[in-house]
Amino acid sequence: MxxxxxxxxxxxxxxxxxxxxxxxxxxxxxxxxxxxxxxxxxxSADTHLLRFPLPEGWGIDLYLKDESTHPTGSLxxxxxxxxxxxxxxxxxxxxxxxxxxxxxxxxxxxxxxxxxxxxxxxxxxxxxxxxxxxxxxxxxxxxxxxxxxxxxxxxxxxxxxxxxxxxxxxxxxxxxxRATDWRGNNNIAESIYQQLRLERYPEPTWIVATAGTGGTSATVARYVRYMQYDTRICVPDPENSCFFDGWTHGDPHAASDCGSRIEGIGRPRMEPSFVPGAIDRMMKVPDAASVAAVRALEGAIGRKAGGSTGTGLWSALKIVAEMVAAGDRGSVVTLICDPGDRYLDKYYSDDWLAEQGLDVRPYTAAIEHFLATGDWPC
The missing domain is CATH 3.40.50.1100 (Rossmann fold)
Known part of the structure; x- marks a missing residue:
C-alpha cells in the first residue's frame, strides 16, 4: 500500500x-x-494571537497563535x-x-x-x-x-x-x-493576517509551522503566495522524522526507522500532504530543545503546551536571534498546537526525560542566555 x-x-x-x-x-x-x-x-470564535515577551529595543515581535482553545483543544x-x-x-x-x-x-x-x-x-x-x-x-x-x-x-x-x-x-x-481551503475562508493563515492587521508589523517576516501531515504548512504557504505577501515559511522537524532529509535532498522516498518522540509532528515517511516546494526553510530540532522551549514558554506566559509547540518555538526564537544579529525589524509567528496537560507524564516529567536520555539543561541555558543578551549561543 x-x-x-x-x-x-x-x-x-x-x-x-x-x-x-x-x-x-x-x-x-x-x-x-x-x-x-x-x-x-x-x-466557534477565532483563536487568540498571544505575544511572547521580547526586549522592546530589539524591534521584533514574536506571536503564538493559540490553537489549544478550539473545542477539542488543538490545531x-x-x-x-x-x-x-x-x-x-x-x-x-x-x-x-x-x-x-x-x-x-x-x-x-x-x-x-x-x-x-x-x-x-x-x-x-x-x-x-x-x-x-x-x-x-x-x-x-x-x-x-x-x-x-x-x-x-x-x-x-x-x-x-x-x-x-x-x-x-x-x-x-x-x-x-486538499481538504482545507488554502485561499481563505477563515483558515488559519487568513486568521493570522487579520489579527496582525493593527500590529506595528502586520506582515510577518516568518511564519513557523511544524509538520505532522504537512497540511498546515501547505495551507499557510499557499495563502502567502496567493495573497502576494513576502512572508517566508519555516518548518521545524524533530528527531526521528524524515521531512528534513527529504526536503534537503529533494528525496520523496526519504524514511526514518522509528517514530517521533514529539507527538503530533514528524513522520517516518514523506507524507502526501507535505508540500516541500511551498516551504522556504526547514530546521532540525533536537527533542531536548523542544522540551526546553515548551518549559520556557510556561515561564514566559504562564501556559503549558505540547512538545510540538516547543519545536516551533525553538525555531522561532532562533529566527528572532538571526534578525537581531542582522539588525532587522519585524514580526515572527508560530503556533501553540495543543495544551500541555495532555503531556504531564512526558514533556513535563523529569522521570520521562531521564528514561529517554534527554538533557534539557543546555537548551534551557541557551534560551535564557538569548533572552537576556540577544545572542544565540548554539
Missing part, C-alpha cells in the same frame, strides 16, 4: 457500493451531518472539521459506518468529536506510546483506540480496518492539504 490510490481505495470502494445516492433517507442524513459540522464552525480541530466536510461531500462517510484514522493523538481526539456529532462510530489507529491523556480524550468523545506496536504500520492497519468494517479510512496524511 505505497501509493495514495491504494491506501485510500478501500474506504472509497465500499462507499460507492453500499449507498444509494438517490435514497431520500441518505440525502436527508447527509444534509443534516453537513449542517452539524458547519454549525460547529459557526459557534487539529480545524483539520478534522475540513476532513469530515470533505469526506461527507465526497460521499465517503455514510450512516452507521465507522470512520477510521491513523493518528498519534490530537487528530483522533478531534475526529472522535465530529464523529460523535454526526452519529457515526470512530476508531483511532495509534502507537501504544500515545499519551494516556489523549487516549482518555478519544474515548471521552466516544471513539475507540486500536493500538499498533510499530507506528509505521498505522496506515495499512487503518486501511485494513476500513476494508473489514465497510468504514471510511479518513487518511489525514493524504487529504490534509
Amino acid at each position: 505505497d501509493s495514495t490510490a491504494d491506501r485510500s481505495a478501500p474506504g472509497r470502494a465500499v462507499a460507492t457500493a453500499d449507498v444509494d445516492r438517490s435514497d431520500p433517507h441518505y440525502r436527508a442524513w447527509l444534509k443534516e451531518a453537513v449542517r452539524k459540522v458547519q454549525a460547529d464552525a459557526n459557534r 487539529k480541530h480545524r483539520l478534522a472539521r475540513s476532513l469530515f466536510l470533505y469526506g461527507l461531500c465526497n460521499g465517503w462517510i455514510r450512516p452507521d459506518k465507522p470512520v477510521i484514522e491513523a493518528s498519534s493523538g490530537s487528530t483522533a481526539v478531534s475526529e472522535a468529536y465530529f464523529a460523535k456529532l454526526i452519529g457515526v462510530p470512530f476508531v483511532a489507529v495509534m502507537p501504544r506510546t500515545t499519551s494516556a491523556e489523549k487516549i482518555r480524550l478519544i474515548e471521552f468523545h466516544g471513539g475507540r483506540c486500536h493500538f499498533v506496536d510499530d507506528s509505521r504500520k498505522m496506515y495499512e492497519e487503518s486501511a485494513a480496518l476500513a476494508d473489514r468494517t465497510g468504514g471510511h479510512y479518513m487518511d489525514q496524511f493524504t487529504y490534509a492539504e
Whole structure:
C-alpha cells in the first residue's frame, strides 16, 4: 500500500457500493451531518494571537497563535472539521459506518468529536506510546483506540480496518492539504493576517509551522503566495522524522526507522500532504530543545503546551536571534498546537526525560542566555 490510490481505495470502494445516492433517507442524513459540522464552525470564535515577551529595543515581535482553545483543544480541530466536510461531500462517510484514522493523538481526539456529532462510530489507529491523556480524550468523545506496536504500520492497519468494517479510512496524511481551503475562508493563515492587521508589523517576516501531515504548512504557504505577501515559511522537524532529509535532498522516498518522540509532528515517511516546494526553510530540532522551549514558554506566559509547540518555538526564537544579529525589524509567528496537560507524564516529567536520555539543561541555558543578551549561543 505505497501509493495514495491504494491506501485510500478501500474506504472509497465500499462507499460507492453500499449507498444509494438517490435514497431520500441518505440525502436527508447527509444534509443534516453537513449542517452539524458547519454549525460547529459557526459557534466557534477565532483563536487568540498571544505575544511572547521580547526586549522592546530589539524591534521584533514574536506571536503564538493559540490553537489549544478550539473545542477539542488543538490545531487539529480545524483539520478534522475540513476532513469530515470533505469526506461527507465526497460521499465517503455514510450512516452507521465507522470512520477510521491513523493518528498519534490530537487528530483522533478531534475526529472522535465530529464523529460523535454526526452519529457515526470512530476508531483511532495509534502507537501504544500515545499519551494516556489523549487516549482518555478519544474515548471521552466516544471513539475507540486500536493500538499498533510499530507506528509505521498505522496506515495499512487503518486501511485494513476500513476494508473489514465497510468504514471510511479518513487518511489525514493524504487529504490534509486538499481538504482545507488554502485561499481563505477563515483558515488559519487568513486568521493570522487579520489579527496582525493593527500590529506595528502586520506582515510577518516568518511564519513557523511544524509538520505532522504537512497540511498546515501547505495551507499557510499557499495563502502567502496567493495573497502576494513576502512572508517566508519555516518548518521545524524533530528527531526521528524524515521531512528534513527529504526536503534537503529533494528525496520523496526519504524514511526514518522509528517514530517521533514529539507527538503530533514528524513522520517516518514523506507524507502526501507535505508540500516541500511551498516551504522556504526547514530546521532540525533536537527533542531536548523542544522540551526546553515548551518549559520556557510556561515561564514566559504562564501556559503549558505540547512538545510540538516547543519545536516551533525553538525555531522561532532562533529566527528572532538571526534578525537581531542582522539588525532587522519585524514580526515572527508560530503556533501553540495543543495544551500541555495532555503531556504531564512526558514533556513535563523529569522521570520521562531521564528514561529517554534527554538533557534539557543546555537548551534551557541557551534560551535564557538569548533572552537576556540577544545572542544565540548554539
